[in-house]
Amino acid sequence: MGKVVAEISVSLDGFVAGPKPTLEEPLGVGGEQLHEWVVRLKSFKDSHGLPGGGETGPDDELLAEALDATGAVVMGRKMFSGGVGPWEDDPRANGWWGDEPPFHKAVFVLTHHDREPLTLQETTFTFVTDGLDGAIDDARAAAEDQDVLVAGGADTIDQALQAGLLDELRLHLVPVLLGGGARLFAGVGPKLPRLELTEVRESPLVTHLRYRVVK
């Protein structure tokens, strides 16, 4: 059976998005800097159907490994649509990614609002109303032997960590300060999970840290 893994880019001051997110700037002020390391990579461009080849190297190898290992994805409603719902007429109602989302697999979206599954090319979004446990169970079934990726946002990762649902936490630590925004780990506690550092990979743009969640 695969692992349940959370993976996210985080600023040195602990934010996964900057302050004041808007429709035009969903990652908040400065938040795009968190993803500069990844958007230039070949595996990112390939999965997003973007032209231009993209960079190879250690960061790309790491991304390619993670994409290959992932069988299904879980995300919060805010990550899917900026919190839009119940699914009114809004450009975000079908997610941020347009007609060809980059996932190419089953994605389970946490929500309180029932909705039929949405299939866009190779990506199927299933809307799960029975909580994170249920979404991860569904994703495990869809992933078969592969990993389940809890992709965010911060509150969903916090909830998974706190509930003991994660096997592994992977942070991409970006050498930038955002000064505010969505803070990772803000929703964890008072009982604190134990972590064990299992891997560090480095590049000039980002430090990749992998932690095992001690059960």
Place this chain on the structure above:
Amino acid sequence: MGKVVAEISVSLDGFVAGPKPTLEEPLGVGGEQLHEWVVRLKSFKDSHGLPGGGETGPDDELLAEALDATGAVVMGRKMFSGGVGPWEDDPRANGWWGDEPPFHKAVFVLTHHDREPLTLQETTFTFVTDGLDGAIDDARAAAEDQDVLVAGGADTIDQALQAGLLDELRLHLVPVLLGGGARLFAGVGPKLPRLELTEVRESPLVTHLRYRVVK
């Protein structure tokens, strides 16, 4: 001329001390975990006059290098004495370290309260009332060609970073969550310093990250 370097151990959720510090537990609940990687090292034990030899290896090499390179130390009043002052009859009034402080060099303590210098064995504490700029100037003079270490706490490091007084920031990122306490970077902003990752060194207990402050 040496560099002005800030160096501190920080939890994965961004704290340099845990919640609820007391006289008995000055690093707050769980805060001692931040220093488990260092207190076992030979160079730490040697500088603190502790028996038992201590561990050698990559962490110890890093610590030994930093100790050798440091010519003078700057710290906030809270780091020196838990905030005690003006210097009443309190066990902390001469610092946390007893009669033989581990610094063995000039230490400049930021305070609002005048006080004569305090010499304990090879360590001289000088109390500086004209602010962080003044303390760093004094420390530069004392350090001659060596580095000035801004040792903490979080608010002093934040202030130095914000004021453009640091050349380098060194974080020892410890794989532990504290859930609260003294947060590094809380005092930085709204103008945000730019950082550049220059070095990563790893061990099972801690990830050593070094950033150049871009001027």
